[in-house]
Amino acid sequence: MSGLGVVEMPSALPAACFLIPILAGFAVLAGGRLGFRWCQLVTMLASGAMALSALDMASQAWTGTILTTWGNELRVDALSALVVLIVSVVGVLASAYSIRYMEHAAAAEGPGPGTRAQRMPLFHALVLWFLGTMAWAAVTNNIIMLWAAVEATTLSSGLLVAFFWDRRALEAGYKYMMLLTVGITFALFGCVLVYAAAAATGGLTGHDALLISEVRGVAAAIPSGTALIAVSMLLIGFGTKAGLAPFHPWLPDAHAEAPTPVSVLLSGVMIKVALYALARTVSIFFPQIPAITVFAVGMGVFTMLLGVVLALVQEDLKRLLAYSSVSQMGYILAGVALGTYLGAYGGLFHLLNHALFKSLLFMCVGAVVYATGTRRIGELGGLAREMPVTSACFLVGALAIAGFPPFNGFMSKLTIYLALAQSGLWWAVAVAVFTSVLTMVALLRPAVRVFWAAPAAEVARAAPVREVPALMWGPMVVLAALCLLLGLAPELAYGLLHNAALLLGGAGG
Amino acid sequence: MNALPISEELVRTLSMTVVITSVLTVELRRLKLSAVAYVAQALLIVALLVSYARVNHALYWWAGTALVTKAVLIPWFLFRYIRRTQEMEVPPLVGFGPSVIVAAVLMTGFFRLTHSQVDLLAPSALAQAEVFRTNLAVASTVFVLGLYSLLTRRDAVKLVIALCLLENGVHLSLVSLAPGLPETALFGIASEVVVTVFILLYVIEGVYREFGTTDTFRLRELQR
Numbered sequence: 001m002s003g004l005g006v007v008e009m010p011s012a013l014p015a016a017c018f019l020i021p022i023l024a025g026f027a028v029l030a031g032g033r034l035g036f037r038w039c040q041l042v043t044m045l046a047s048g049a050m051a052l053s054a055l056d057m058a059s060q061a062w063t064g065t066i067l068t069t070w071g072n073e074l075r076v077d078a079l080s081a082l083v084v085l086i087v088s089v090v091g092v093l094a095s096a097y098s099i100r101y102m103e104h105a106a107a108a109e110g111p112g113p114g115t116r117a118q119r120m121p122l123f124h125a126l127v128l129w130f131l132g133t134m135a136w137a138a139v140t141n142n143i144i145m146l147w148a149a150v151e152a153t154t155l156s157s158g159l160l161v162a163f164f165w166d167r168r169a170l171e172a173g174y175k176y177m178m179l180l181t182v183g184i185t186f187a188l189f190g191c192v193l194v195y196a197a198a199a200a201t202g203g204l205t206g207h208d209a210l211l212i213s214e215v216r217g218v219a220a221a222i223p224s225g226t227a228l229i230a231v232s233m234l235l236i237g238f239g240t241k242a243g244l245a246p247f248h249p250w251l252p253d254a255h256a257e258a259p260t261p262v263s264v265l266l267s268g269v270m271i272k273v274a275l276y277a278l279a280r281t282v283s284i285f286f287p288q289i290p291a292i293t294v295f296a297v298g299m300g301v302f303t304m305l306l307g308v309v310l311a312l313v314q315e316d317l318k319r320l321l322a323y324s325s326v327s328q329m330g331y332i333l334a335g336v337a338l339g340t341y342l343g344a345y346g347g348l349f350h351l352l353n354h355a356l357f358k359s360l361l362f363m364c365v366g367a368v369v370y371a372t373g374t375r376r377i378g379e380l381g382g383l384a385r386e387m388p389v390t391s392a393c394f395l396v397g398a399l400a401i402a403g404f405p406p407f408n409g410f411m412s413k414l415t416i417y418l419a420l421a422q423s424g425l426w427w428a429v430a431v432a433v434f435t436s437v438l439t440m441v442a443l444l445r446p447a448v449r450v451f452w453a454a455p456a457a458e459v460a461r462a463a464p465v466r467e468v469p470a471l472m473w474g475p476m477v478v479l480a481a482l483c484l485l486l487g488l489a490p491e492l493a494y495g496l497l498h499n500a501a502l503l504l505g506g507a508g509g
Numbered sequence: 510m511n512a513l514p515i516s517e518e519l520v521r522t523l524s525m526t527v528v529i530t531s532v533l534t535v536e537l538r539r540l541k542l543s544a545v546a547y548v549a550q551a552l553l554i555v556a557l558l559v560s561y562a563r564v565n566h567a568l569y570w571w572a573g574t575a576l577v578t579k580a581v582l583i584p585w586f587l588f589r590y591i592r593r594t595q596e597m598e599v600p601p602l603v604g605f606g607p608s609v610i611v612a613a614v615l616m617t618g619f620f621r622l623t624h625s626q627v628d629l630l631a632p633s634a635l636a637q638a639e640v641f642r643t644n645l646a647v648a649s650t651v652f653v654l655g656l657y658s659l660l661t662r663r664d665a666v667k668l669v670i671a672l673c674l675l676e677n678g679v680h681l682s683l684v685s686l687a688p689g690l691p692e693t694a695l696f697g698i699a700s701e702v703v704v705t706v707f708i709l710l711y712v713i714e715g716v717y718r719e720f721g722t723t724d725t726f727r728l729r730e731l732q733r
Contacts, residue, residue: 111719144694151701158708162715170716171728177709178668182659185675188698189652189682193630196686200633206689225629253731 006077009060011067014074014139017053017084021046021091021132025125032121036106039124040099046128047095050135051088057081062495068141072211075141078499082348083138083276085496086355090268091131093475097363098127098261100469104370105164105259112165123163123259129156130265134273142210143281147184147191150241150277153270154180160262161254172257179250180241187237187277193230194281197222212280219284227285231292234281235299241274244333245303248326252310255322260366263318267325268359272351275329279336283504286339296337297420301428304330304435311442317365317375317450321358324401324442327435328354334432335416336504338423344505346415348497353408353486357400360479361443364394367468367476368450377446381455386465389473391451396480398447400487402440408486515560520640523560524647527553527681528620531651531674532612535658536605538598540666544587547670551579554677557644561684568684570692575680578699583673583706590710591666594717599664599724608661615653623649636685645685652678665713665723669706676702 024046031038057067061081068075076084102123106116113119133156137149154177162173199209203218219227240247255267285292307327314320332354335347367390368383369375384391400407403414413436420428467473486492530550537543555576562568603611623630624646627637631645655674662668680698683690717723 112715142694144690145697148694148697148701151705155701155704155708158712162712165715167719167730170712170719171730173712174665174709174716174725174728177705177712178665178672181672181705181709182675185672185679188679192679192683192687192690195690196631196633196636199687199689207691209689210691210694226631229630257731 006064006066008066008068011057011060011069011076013053013057014067014069014076014080017050017057017088018132018135018139020049020053021128021135025128025132028121028125028128036103036117036120039121043095043098043124043128044092047088047092047131050131051092054081054084054088054135058085058496061499064499069139072141072213073145074139075211075213076139077503078496079276079280079348079503080138082352082496082500083273084135086272086352087131087134087138087269090264090355090359093478094261094264094268094359094363095127097264097366097472097475098259100471101261101366101370102259110164110166116164119163123160126156126160127261127265130160130262130270132156134269137273137277141212143191143195143212143215144210146212146277146280147188150187150238150274151181151184153273154184154241157258157262157266157270161258161266163259163262164257169257172253175250176254179247183240183247184237186233187241190230190233190237191281193226193233194284197226197230212284216284219288222285222288224289227289231282231285231289234278235296238274238278238281239299241271242278242333243271243274243326243329244299245306245326245330248303248307251326252319252322255325256316256318260318260362260369263322263366264359264362267322267362268355271325271329272332272355275332275336275351279504283339286504290339293337293339297334297425297428300330300332300334300337301431302330303327303333305431306330308435308438308442312438315377317368317377317446318362320377320442320446321361321365324439325354325358327439328358328401330435331413331416331432334428335419338419338425339505340419340423341501341505342415342422343419344501344503345497346412346419348500348504349415349490349493350409350412352493352497353400353412353483356479356482356486357397357407357409360393360476360483361397361401363472363476363479364390364397367472370468370472371465377449380450381453382451383465384451387451387467389467389477391447393473393476393480394447394451396483398440398443400483402443403436404440406484406487408483408490411487411490515563515640517640520557520560521643523553523557524643527557527647528616528650528654531654531677532609532616534670534674535612535654535662536609538600538605540591540596540598540664540670541588543598543667543670544584544591547587547673548580548584550674550677551575551584554681555580557681558684561640561644565688567692568688571684571695574692574696574699578703579673579677579680582703586703586707586710587666587670590714593714594666594723598662598667599722599726601662601664601667603661612654612657615657616650619653620646620650631686633686635688641685645682648678648681648685650678651681654678663724663726665716665725666710668725669709669713672709673702673706 133152311323533546558572658671
């Protein structure tokens, strides 16, 4: 159980980090009549408390401590702590960002049940539940509950995607719910099969066969035919949720049509949680079926290339970012799926980095929408003068995602290239480097068009364009600073990533 | 492990009827009738669970959960939304005649395949023993019919019913694969399905108001 010489310690933190936002969601609904301020206050307090508990857990995981709750039902090792940290840090920044953004959105009228203002308590409650269920997925050690938590993230975010309730939002919301639910039903079959196979080995008694940490111990006794079926089911199920090609078509619709703070959470966090679920379950079988790794690396390479090619032809800024998320998920998968220490380290580092710069980029585009009312590249231009902070932040995000030094994306991509080369997969290195060049074109070209090129002549705006309020650019500046900091000093995340990579990549590798 | 107290004849009859109700659910064009076929299937599943429960008493809980979620709550939502949207299904991609043939081929072919290859799917001795073996074959057949329906239908409400079939298949497979599953896990799975169906139908009603149809092929706003 503690093969790496780690210390296990009972703690209430794993339970607190997901129960606080879930209970706070009910508090928001109960006090909905108290107005916007109540909803915003509770959301900020709950996501802040969640972030504090995540920081505490991360610092303990840094030293190799594993926190457990309710027996071994919840279990936070370095990998879980990393994911909870991403969920809560992006969560608290997105919550702060959403205050002014959603007030602005609520002032406009739109279709749907009640006015937008009347739906605001529901918005905040759903955001809190979304954060809570994502944290729950990261901390649970029970394979069926992992499935339940991942499905719960779909349920809590489905109505958020469709929040504006117009034709576009409804179409995106319907596709999102339908495709993800069908996909996730496959994952349920896979999870049940893992449990049944683990129970049938006879090495575990009753309830223990549900616990992922215990199943690892008996994985070698599971027949490889059964393991292969389970892995395929998990790959389809959690892969759909993670936006991996060819299961990605829901992603651009949902990530583009959701209100921007929700896009931040979907693209910045949720697809990572799904990839975490995939890595957590499939990695059980890495030692037994090495062929999985080659297949998954191939899938990752296909995803990164397809995503960026589709991103190149987008005219809508949010869709462009969404397709670029598909592409970046390919990098993460290619790294994590290698099954080596270096690959896992690079993949997880990129997972952390992508959460930072993709959240940043979505917030910047949200700021552009807030200020100008449009997100079509052709209708924008020359915004750098009026919006200096937003344009600088977007540039940082674009350079980071394209892998420019000294930003964080450079470090993690370099690690992934090295890991692929170390495993002898030179074709994958070539595609990954090529994709990185295309990513630069895909992101920097619209950045120049929107912020520095002369505006299209026929655009006449009703109101003068101004920089967004501090509550919106504040989170953006924080994220941009983190992108630079992790690029200059990547050792700041070393302890956490090192322990997490050991879990996925075997000892030393 | 001992399957003796179960009447194999009864289980086999119930199982075959479950498969037939799946085909009816897929093929009936009047959405209300399709939902009625779904209710019939739900009740049959409850009956199956009760008969298995004579071996494994925990399954009485499963039967109760299935009765409340599959035979009461989900049909209630379905009937409510069918009344508010349209009665007839938007014609599917495959015409009635060919569709029945495809469904029949899928049904017999897949049933035989899974029944003979159960040991690949089910690693435990219990699942490979009879009645549980048949049950697993039925479960995967229902799953495949649901998948077929999802791929060829274009009516949003019908797709939700197909999703329920898919889920019924997984649910039935649990009896063979994971009879020791704690009630809390089972309750979690069942209640999430109910919430999923509710939210999906809620969004579909919005789609119907805005687009004037539940034809998913007409949802093309985002491709421009």
